[in-house]
Amino acid sequence: MTAALDILLTASLWAAVLRIATPLIFGTLGALICERSGVLNLGIEGIMTLGAMVGWLTVYQGGDLWTGLLAAAAAGAAFGLLHAALTVPLGLSQHVTGLGITLFSSSLTYFVFRLSVPVSSTPPTIEPFRPLAIPGLSDLPFLGEALFQQTAPTYLALAATAAVAWLLARTPLGLAVRMAGENPHAVEAQGLDPIRIRIGAVVAGSALMGLGGAFLTTAAFNSFFPTMIQGRGWVCIALVVFSSWKPGKALFGALLFALFDAYQLRLQHVVEGAVPYQLFLMVPYVLSILALVVMSRRARVPQALMQPYRRGER
């Protein structure tokens, strides 16, 4: 029992929490931006897979790590544009289109990966982001190891959370995005084009999703394998509801979720053999469902979420 509690006092657990949370932070922020503008993006699972592969492949082909991240974001944006083109001006069902984007981008990802990398028993690797110790702060006892020795994309995710929160809450652009998700007719009455705003939001959000995937291959691991996203995208969709569509709470949700995940990994070793390991692996998914149940009643959904906007139609 104490062994189970002692885990909570290790700095390595908390360092792992930030690491595990990073792709979730990117993905949740991305999904949140899309949904705030009124578009549900179920392409996230596939877009994260694509970002993971594109980021990795760019570096494998000789690009540097930052170029890899940029390429992953661009690939994410491109598929976001496809989702937006089908759902915003054409008004197709966001559920089904999103699933189609996931199927398309993940299968295209595997296809391109197979074409560009020869089949081998050990997957080829790249030199990933190294932990970046922040001078001064990283020497702090406990906190230094837990918080200030992360890789650059993790710091980027934290900065992105602040940036998105500020953009959405404090800028005219953010107001326009939020209005597009609440009442697109009011946006048009202001002389703005809700269709463009929604497309822009989906493209930007999908770029963040691509980054979330790329973190896995360029910082957390150093190779790509097809099953690596493992439902993280769907978890992000659940986290958006958990966060009531607020970036700050999204960060909190991602960290909380990562805490459970990091904790169950370590707990597995403590109780090894006593409990089937699959039960531990189920925890993240069951937690996501529970989070949805708890938060769904309180959360205020963007009023025009999933409603296609057609000019002159009410």
Next chain:
Amino acid sequence: MQFVRRSHVPTRLLIAAPLAAVAVSLALSGLLIAAAGADPFEAYWKMLVGAFGSRLSITETLTRTTPLILTGLAAAVAFRARLWNIGAEGQFFVGALAVAALAHGVLAGTPAIVGTPLLLVAGAAAGALLLLVPLALRLRFGVDEVVTTLLLNFVVLLFVGMMIEGPLKDPMAFGWPQSVPVPGGLMLPKLVPRSRLTIGLLIALAAALAVAFVQARTVFGFEARAAGLAPRAAAFAGVSLPRTLVAVACLSGALAGLAGAVEVLSVKGFVTKDLSPGYGYSGIVVAMLAGLNPIGVVAGALFVGIVFVGADGMSRALGVPSFIADVIVAISLLSMLVALLFTSYEVRR
């Protein structure tokens, strides 16, 4: 540019739309095949040969089509009532697992004439029960079922792993994680001798006819469609939305569970984690290609079955990665969505 809803949809458009979608997806995928260094026309020819070139390949294609018809129906009946059941993959696996557990336990000694139908019913019931969980969450707490049904797929797959490495593990499988086999006598009878094709295909076809009948001719079918098209008006007209959705969920989950049961009783006789190469997800594509029409589902399933079986042969012959099959299927889904838009709307300037 403006979209105006058509008051009447011509039948030829309804038939032309899926064909156009398939043509577009084959053309686009042809570019990828060319990028892989193969001739697209040769590739598609090899695909057809791979799917129909021999007696064995024909029965394999139909074997692959069978679960796709059932999962396609599962998606079609649910989507028609705007119940977004994305969990057919999980329901497929609980159906399969129920069969493996009961065939080894309770029903082990029963004669096939009683045992096999009971196994099919049990698989269907397990699938239905699984879908009732997310539906209850939607009705009780307002939780969107898209994410919950998706997440349950992961939970179920882990549960399957737990069972086939634990209580249901086959001790004779040299340590491979697979369930104890169904006694040979309880397996579905073969439709074609010396092949893997069983009367499961007939069960799937019968299910398509039954669903078509229910949707066209019964009050429940009408209520389910009304619930999807105009929930408020339906409620006003006295249709109980929760009750209708529960019935739809039972039907949808049962069809997906039945797919899993039929697959176990036709192909392997035991459950492994790769029993389904994504039949649940492909079922969504099948349903959309069919425009949610139950008879169309049979054609959609056949198309996806041809692509999957044919791509294996094509991949072996030309060295194009077999992932191309998933790409073709995914692009056809997207182009079908666009095609459906043009069947229900007219474009005016």
